[in-house]
Amino acid sequence: ETGVTQTPRHLVMGMTNKKSLKCEQHLGHNAMYWYKQSAKKPLELMFVYSLEERVENNSVPSRFSPECPNSSHLFLHLHTLQPEDSALYLCASSRTGGANYGYTFGSGTRLTVV
Amino acid sequence: QQQVKQSPQSLIVQKGGISIINCAYENTAFDYFPWYQQFPGKGPALLIAIRPDVSEKKEGRFTISFNKSAKQFSLHIMDSQPGDSATYFCAASNAGNMLTFGGGTRLMVKP
Numbered sequence: 617e618t619g620v621t622q623t624p625r626h627l628v629m630g631m632t633n634k635k636s637l638k639c640e641q642h643l644g645h646n647a648m649y650w651y652k653q654s655a656k657k658p659l660e661l662m663f664v665y666s667l668e669e670r671v672e673n674n675s676v677p678s679r680f681s682p683e684c685p686n687s688s689h690l691f692l693h694l695h696t697l698q699p700e701d702s703a704l705y706l707c708a709s710s711r712t713g714g715a716n717y718g719y720t721f722g723s724g725t726r727l728t729v730v
Numbered sequence: 731q732q733q734v735k736q737s738p739q740s741l742i743v744q745k746g747g748i749s750i751i752n753c754a755y756e757n758t759a760f761d762y763f764p765w766y767q768q769f770p771g772k773g774p775a776l777l778i779a780i781r782p783d784v785s786e787k788k789e790g791r792f793t794i795s796f797n798k799s800a801k802q803f804s805l806h807i808m809d810s811q812p813g814d815s816a817t818y819f820c821a822a823s824n825a826g827n828m829l830t831f832g833g834g835t836r837l838m839v840k841p
Contacts, residue, residue, distance in 0.1 A: 620773075649828075658834035659774075659819060672828070706773050710829075718764045718821075719829060721773030 619643045622707050622722035630730055631697060637725045639690040639707030647712045648690040649719065650682060654703040665690060666712050697729045734822050736832025743839050749807040751835045753820035756801065760822040764829070765794065765805050768817045777818070778805070810839045 620641045629635050639648065650662040664672035665684040679701075681693040690707055704726050708719040736753045743749045753763075764779035780787045780794040780803065787794045793806040807814055820832040 622773075658817070659831045661828075664828060708773070718762075718766075718776045718779060719774075721766075721775065723771070723773050726771075 620707055620709055620720050620722035622705075622725050624725060625723065626726045626728075628728045628730060629694070629697065631699070633697075634693070634695040636694065637692040637705055637707075637727075639692075639709075639722055641688055641707075641709040641720070643709060643720060645709035645711050645720070646687050647710045648684060648687075649708040649710075650690065650692050651706040651708065651721075652703050653706055653724070659706075663692075694727075697727075699729050702727055702729045734820060734830050734832040736820050736835060738835060739833065740836045741838070743807075743810045743837065745810065745812060745839055745841050747810050747839075749810045749814065749837055749839070750804060751818055751820070751837070752802065752804045753822075753832050754800075754802045755822050755830075757822070757824070757830075758801070759824040760830075762823050763794070763796065763803050764821050765792075766819040766821065766831075768819065768834075774817075774819055807837075810837075812839045812841050815839050 623638045647666045649664050652660045661674050662676045663682040668684050679696050683691040704724045706724045707722045710719045734755050765777045766774035767777040768774040778789050778792050780796050782798050785796050791808045796803045815838050818835045821829040823829045
């Protein structure tokens with residue numbers, strides 16, 4: 617257990633489904649991140665929230681919609697996905713400002729789009 | 731400016747050997763250089779990190795060597811073990827900003 621919890625661990629969804637990924641941290645961090653990890657792109661930054669405001673949206677298709685209701689929780693809402701969206705989705709958190717202490721990652725959600 | 735280039739993409743080492751992974755960066759404002767280790771089915775975990783005021787940091791069998799003038803840093807795994815088989819990512823950032831990750835190195839240590 618790393619301090620960042622992601623649910624579900626595995627998800628299989630059809631292209632017409634709507635699902636959500638959840639990330640939770642209780643490390644006192646004030647920034648949270650979504651990464652996509654696939655064989656083609658090992659760590660692809662999707663979204664960044666700092667102090668609950670989205671500060672980065674890395675040209676991600678609109679079928680991915682993030683939500684950060686508070687500094688401890690981050691969601692990734694999925695709808696009408698494509699098979700190429702199948703990947704490991706990683707959440708991470710960190711402190712922002714001042715010296716860096718790196719990111720703490722969750723174990724990820726393995727998403728399969730059928 | 732923000733790129734971190736990592737090599738090799740994959741590495742096979744015999745048990746007991748030394749594994750060496752290299753990273754190069756362009757942004758001279760970077761002041762924090764961590765390495766992450768990722769096992770299959772898990773997220774990356776912080777392994778060891780260095781700041782540019784030192785040239786080397788050692789934790790057990792893992793050592794970071796840092797060359798500020800060359801803008802390069804490397805991870806050395808001494809006495810490599812099969813349990814070290816994983817994907818390793820280097821990264822860099824400057825204070826308070828996001829990490830920039832390298833492309834990853836898949837290490838296999840053969841028994």
